[in-house]
Amino acid sequence: MAQDFAAAFGLGHSNRRIAVVDANGVCMAAIQALYHRVVILEEALDEARASDIESAS
DSSP: OHHHHHHHHOOSSOSSOOOHHHHHHHHHHHHHHHHHHHHHHHHHHHHHHHHHHHHHO
16 A cells, blocks of 8 residues: 555655655645535536526526
8 A cells, every 4th residue: 555655646655654644745635636626616516506597587
């Protein structure tokens, strides 16, 4: 697993261990990416709702 992590992210001093700080950094980056996706989806839904309201009027 540590070898896969090192290959995927290019982090760490060794491919035999995953440093806590590296794992936490990857988790934080993933959380930020998911947050941005949610924000974009919310904006798209708001626009669709506004369009539906206008077309229904």
